[in-house]
Amino acid sequence: MAEAQNEIPRREPDRPWMMRTYSGHSSATASNELYRTNLAKGQTGLSIAFDLPTQTGYDPDAPEAVGEVGKVGVPVAHLGHMQQLLDGIPVGEMNTSMTINATAAWLLGLYVANAETQGVESTQLRGTTQNDIVKEYLSRGTYIYPPQPSKRLIVDMVAFCAERAPRWNPMNVCSYHLQEAGATPVQEIAYSLATAIDVLDAVKESGQVPDDRFSAVVASISFFVNAGIRFVEETCKMRAFTQMWDRITLDRYGVTDPKARRFRYGVQVNSLGLTEAQPENNVQRIVLEALGVTLSKNARARSLQLPAWNEALGLPRPWDQQWSLRIQQVLAYETDLLEYDDIFDGSHVIEARTAELVDAAQAELDEVLALGGAFEAIDELKGRLVGSHAERMRRIENGDLPIVGVNRFVETAESPLGGEESIMRVDPAVQDQMIADVNEWRSNRDNDAVTAALDELRRVVDSGENVMPATIAVAHAGGTTGEWADTLRDVFGEYRAPTGVAAAAGRGTMGQGLRDVADRVRTLAGGPPRLLVAKPGLDGHSNGAEQIAVAARDSGMEVIYQGIRLTPEQIAAVARDEDVDVIGLSILSGSHLELIPTVVRLVRAEGVDAPIVVGGIIPEADRPTLLAGGVAAVYTPKDFELARIMSDIVDLVAARRG
Numbered sequence: 001m002a003e004a005q006n007e008i009p010r011r012e013p014d015r016p017w018m019m020r021t022y023s024g025h026s027s028a029t030a031s032n033e034l035y036r037t038n039l040a041k042g043q044t045g046l047s048i049a050f051d052l053p054t055q056t057g058y059d060p061d062a063p064e065a066v067g068e069v070g071k072v073g074v075p076v077a078h079l080g081h082m083q084q085l086l087d088g089i090p091v092g093e094m095n096t097s098m099t100i101n102a103t104a105a106w107l108l109g110l111y112v113a114n115a116e117t118q119g120v121e122s123t124q125l126r127g128t129t130q131n132d133i134v135k136e137y138l139s140r141g142t143y144i145y146p147p148q149p150s151k152r153l154i155v156d157m158v159a160f161c162a163e164r165a166p167r168w169n170p171m172n173v174c175s176y177h178l179q180e181a182g183a184t185p186v187q188e189i190a191y192s193l194a195t196a197i198d199v200l201d202a203v204k205e206s207g208q209v210p211d212d213r214f215s216a217v218v219a220s221i222s223f224f225v226n227a228g229i230r231f232v233e234e235t236c237k238m239r240a241f242t243q244m245w246d247r248i249t250l251d252r253y254g255v256t257d258p259k260a261r262r263f264r265y266g267v268q269v270n271s272l273g274l275t276e277a278q279p280e281n282n283v284q285r286i287v288l289e290a291l292g293v294t295l296s297k298n299a300r301a302r303s304l305q306l307p308a309w310n311e312a313l314g315l316p317r318p319w320d321q322q323w324s325l326r327i328q329q330v331l332a333y334e335t336d337l338l339e340y341d342d343i344f345d346g347s348h349v350i351e352a353r354t355a356e357l358v359d360a361a362q363a364e365l366d367e368v369l370a371l372g373g374a375f376e377a378i379d380e381l382k383g384r385l386v387g388s389h390a391e392r393m394r395r396i397e398n399g400d401l402p403i404v405g406v407n408r409f410v411e412t413a414e415s416p417l418g419g420e421e422s423i424m425r426v427d428p429a430v431q432d433q434m435i436a437d438v439n440e441w442r443s444n445r446d447n448d449a450v451t452a453a454l455d456e457l458r459r460v461v462d463s464g465e466n467v468m469p470a471t472i473a474v475a476h477a478g479g480t481t482g483e484w485a486d487t488l489r490d491v492f493g494e495y496r497a498p499t500g501v502a503a504a505a506g507r508g509t510m511g512q513g514l515r516d517v518a519d520r521v522r523t524l525a526g527g528p529p530r531l532l533v534a535k536p537g538l539d540g541h542s543n544g545a546e547q548i549a550v551a552a553r554d555s556g557m558e559v560i561y562q563g564i565r566l567t568p569e570q571i572a573a574v575a576r577d578e579d580v581d582v583i584g585l586s587i588l589s590g591s592h593l594e595l596i597p598t599v600v601r602l603v604r605a606e607g608v609d610a611p612i613v614v615g616g617i618i619p620e621a622d623r624p625t626l627l628a629g630g631v632a633a634v635y636t637p638k639d640f641e642l643a644r645i646m647s648d649i650v651d652l653v654a655a656r657r658g
Helices: 002-006 028-040 052-056 079-085 104-117 133-140 147-164 176-180 185-206 211-220 231-251 281-291 318-333 348-370 378-397 429-444 447-463 468-477 481-492 512-522 543-554 568-577 592-605 620-628 642-657
Strands: 018-020 046-049 095-099 126-129 172-174 222-227 265-269 303-305 530-534 558-561 582-587 612-616 633-635
Touching: 018 318, 028 046, 028 079, 028 318, 052 481, 079 104, 079 468, 095 104, 104 126, 104 147, 104 468, 104 481, 133 147, 133 176, 133 185, 133 378, 147 185, 147 211, 147 468, 147 481, 172 176, 172 185, 176 185, 176 222, 185 211, 185 222, 185 231, 185 348, 185 378, 222 231, 231 281, 231 348, 265 281, 281 318, 378 543, 378 642, 447 468, 447 481, 468 481, 512 543, 512 642, 530 543, 530 568, 543 558, 543 582, 543 612, 543 642, 568 582, 568 592, 582 592, 582 642, 592 612, 592 620, 612 642, 620 633, 633 642
Parallel strands: 018 303, 046 095, 095 126, 172 222, 222 265, 265 303, 530 558, 530 582, 582 612, 612 633
Antiparallel strands: none
16 A cells, blocks of 8 residues: 555656658659558658659769669659659658758659649648758768859748748758768757758848748758767757757747747767677667657657668668667657656756857857858868868777777677678669659650740749749659759759868878878888779768878878769779879769779779779678779778778789889
C-alpha cells in the first residue's frame, strides 16, 4: 500500500517527433515502392533524396549526367516522374521533405503541379524544400547559379508559399553539411543563422510580402541540423540555437507571437563520424547522436531521420533503413523520454555550456554580418570551414580525437555484417532506361506548349517577376529539369564556388607526419611534385579533396585544384597542360566504375603517364577492377592518415622520376 501511495503518477507522453528515412534511388517507380514500404513500417513523413543530375539541373541524357543517374537518389526529370514517385501517396495529407537546393523552385513546381492534377490545392500541401544554397557553396556543392540570382529564387519561393502554400516550409536552413565539412558548434550556429537573416532581410526588401504577413514568413523558416557524438554539447547547441532564434525574430523582425519565434528544426545525425572500419560501431553512434536532439524537451527536434550503419560503405539497403527507423521507434515508444518536462532545466552544467555557445556564436554571427552577410562572405566562410576540418583531421591522425575502431581499439573479429551483400548497388542499366524514358516523354508531349512555357519563364526571369507561377506552368506543359535549369542558366550564368584551400593551408595544423613528408619533398630530385586533385562527375562533396589538397600544400607540393564537378575531358586537359606528376581523383557518388576508367583513358590519350590515385567511398570488391584498369592506388575513408597518403604520393613521384 505504501508503495502505491508513493508512486509518481504517469502523465500522457508527448507526441513523438516526425520519423523519416532519407531515401530514393534508381527510378521514381522503385523509390515509390520503397516509400510505401517505409510508411507501412511506421515512418510518418517522406524525405526524398534526388540524384545528382536532378540536383544540379540536368536531364538523364545530358553528357554531364553520365554515370550519375539514380546513384545517390531518385531521378526526377519531368511531371511524369513526380506522379510515379508519389503514386498512391495522398499528397494532401503527407508531410514531404525534399532535399533539393539549386533546383528547389523547379521541384516544388513539379510537386504543386502533381497535386493540382489530383485536385489538391497548393494550400493543402505540407512539407519542406531544403533550399539553402549558401551551404551548397560552402560544403555540399550542388549549386548552379551565382549567389545573388540564387537568393532571388529563394525569395520568390518564400513569397509564393506565403500566399499559395502557407503550410509549406519554403526554406530549411541547413547547418547539417556545415558540420560534415568540419564546422565547430559555434560556426554551425553562426553561419546558419546568418543565412536565415540574409534571406529574411531580402524577402522584406523585395516587397512581395505585406508587413502583416511577415510574421508568418518568419515562422515558415525551418532548420536542418546535424547532431554529433558529443551529445551533451549537442544538447547545449540546440538550446543555444533555440534561444538565439527567439531573440533574433523578436528584436530584428518584431515577431511578438512566441509560437512564430519557435526554432523549428529537423535532424539527420552525423554521417561524418560513421566509419568504414568496424562499421558495426556506427549503430551505437547513431543512437547516442539521436539523444542530443531529443533529450531536451524545450529544444527537441520536430523531425528526425537517422543514417544507416553502413553508409560509409555504400548505399544502404531497405533493411538497413528499417533498422534506423526502429532506433527512433524504440527511443520514442519504449523509453520514458517523452513523459517528462525538460530534464535539463536548472542544470548548472547545461546552462553554463549553452551560455558559452550563445556568446561565442553571437560574436561569430556579428563578424559575418559585418562582412555583408552570408551570401557576401562565402569566400571567407569557406576558408574558415576548410581550416576547421584540417584541424579535425590533424586531431584524428595524432590521436587527440579518439575514434573507436579507427585510431583506438582497432583490434577486431571479422564482422558478420560485412561482405558485398551489405550494401545496395544500383543497376547500371537504370541510366539507359532513364534516357529512353526522357526521350519518350519529349516525343509524346506538346512541344509547342513547352516552348511557349519556357519562353514565358525566360521573360519572367528577365523581368524580375516571381518565377514560381511560370515554373509551375512549365511543369504542367511537360518541361524537363534540364530545360528549366538551362533557361535560368542562360539568364543567370553559372558559378564556381571557392575551394577554401589557399586560406586553410599553412595555418599551423600540420602534424609531425606531414613535416617528415615535407622534409622528403625538399630533397626530391626534380623539385616538388605537382599534384592534380580533381573531382569528376557531379559529386559535390569536396571535404576529402580539400583536405588532400591542404595536406599536399603543407607537405611542400605544388597543388592544382580547381574545385568540383569537372568532366573527364576537363581533367585530362588540365593534366596535359599543367605537366603534373600525380593525379588524385576524389569520388563519393558511387559512379567510380563509370567515370574513373573514362578519366584514365582520356588522360593516357593526351600522352600523360602520371600515376592516378583514387579516393572515396569505394567498395572493397571494386578495388581490383580499378587497379587492373590503370589506377595506382585506392584510398577509402579508413585511410585517415594523411601523412601516409602524402608519403605514398612522394614514393610514386620518386619512382616515376626514377
